[in-house]
Amino acid sequence: MEEPLRSKLDDAIHLAREVGAPQIVDFTLEHNGTSHAFEARIYAESVESAKTSGLVITILDVSETRAHEMTLRALMREVSHRSKNLLAIVQSVAMQTARHTGTIEDFLLKFRGRLHALSSTQDLVTDSDWQGTRFHDLVTAQLSRTGVAVRSDPGPVQLKGLDPIIGPNTALHLGLALHELATNSVLHGALGDGHSGSITISLRVADADRLEFVWHELIRGNDTRPTQAKRFGTLVLEKVVPLSVSGSASYDPEPQEVRYELSIPAQQLGK
Template identity: 45%
Template sequence: MPALIDLGASITIQDARQNYLLVTNLPDVWAVERLMAPSDVSLFGSEIAGKLSLLKQEMTQSGRKAHLEVTVGSDQVYEFRVQAVEFQQGGIHLVTTIIDRSEERHRERLLRALLREVSHRSKNLLAIIQSIALQTARYSGSLDLFLHKFRGRLYSLSQSQDLITDSSWRGAYFFELVQQQTEKYLPENTHLVHVSGDNVLLTPNASLHLGLALHELIVNAVSHGSVLRSGRVIEVTCTRVPVNGHDSLEMLWDEVLDADKSSDGGEDALKAHFGSTVLERVVPASVNGKAQYTISNGRISYRLVFPLEIGSD
């Protein structure tokens, strides 16, 4: 009994006629002045007393056990554990242990909420992956090409998801998204992509899709552009702008092409692949924004504007 009390448990003992012999360490919510003849009603109120009465009616043989959980107020939860014990003198007695389960139940509710959130986010992520797979297949002429493109896009998605998870699902900062993609495809030339402007904390959804857009742009720059051959720096800017009275974000990508890529139909060839679909349709639609993807006058320009959700830093 002292050990239980040290652990914060409350103990009551009743005889076979349910007369209280001992009441100790009751929680503050039921703390009452000393009573000459305490009862379940006087200690716990009529509602809980009624539930305890039904429970204790079954406690007629030694060793019988039962428990009851009650909620007091909005967030206090207590468990009543009742056990029939035969004493050497006086026969069957009812020993009740009252344990505060409030913190434990709070953690359980929080865990259930987190699991629901994980399920929701997982479904969203799977929907994005399905869309990427379908669009990649549509613009791939062979299985090898599909696998090559799909693996790259899937890796980009997973990297962005890592940033989101590291932030406890708050999202990812724009500069980190650019750095992540640059280090993947230009590990020894990260200086060739210069990012400036507002380092905005993006929502999880915006983080995933902007990460995908940056992936397409950097892969295109490495595969078709002049970034490695000429050493020209790609300028990426992120700026908060007011649009129709709403706080919005504008992302700009400015890349200079090689001369041979900006002539003889090279510009059209650059846009004739799934990357342009991601940049012009998939990404803006997913963030409720608008995009312009142009290749002209020896430059690749991409402009994406979309509303920032409340809570973005």
């Protein structure tokens, strides 16, 4: 036993005798190149005259407990960090939604929808222990509110291409983009009343370092489309999302066709 540890134990023994209260000493020892954590508990045993008659010392190997505690602390730090990021996103969405709406009713309607989009993605990320979410699961979750089934074969909404795990940050922002595209389609496009058409959603390899997300919407029965120049949804699609995922985007809404392409660096994929 090394002198610093011996001295620490001697001090604890002396204090246990003096005050009559249990003392705890934590220490580590190396064995075959591996560090082990121990906990020594020192109890003073007394007789009726209140004079110490002896000591009880127990030493426990608490390596596994300490490892679990370290993992829990790391997890809590990660949760705190991600919670702050999510709150920052929510705050930004609230401010920008308010800036681009004229009435409190319109603000509440749009903000609730965007908040639900973030919440749906957050549920997927949390269920994966913060690893991210499958691309197909993300698309299905975001389009579930439209009431149209997402299918792998031709239909109103067809999902094609790769199905990798998308990292948490990219998943949150891509989910927000999907929400804006789906909402716009319900209001003015292929999923809206009085219109028909089809939507193809895909994720494909653009090159060795990039993936490309594509939303391609064909619309029948629509001759006009509201201007997108000052809408927050357009800002999300063209600026917020690509900047947040270190990518680039193009958005071309036309009366009978909508095409959105988002380039995503491969390192944004989850593990």
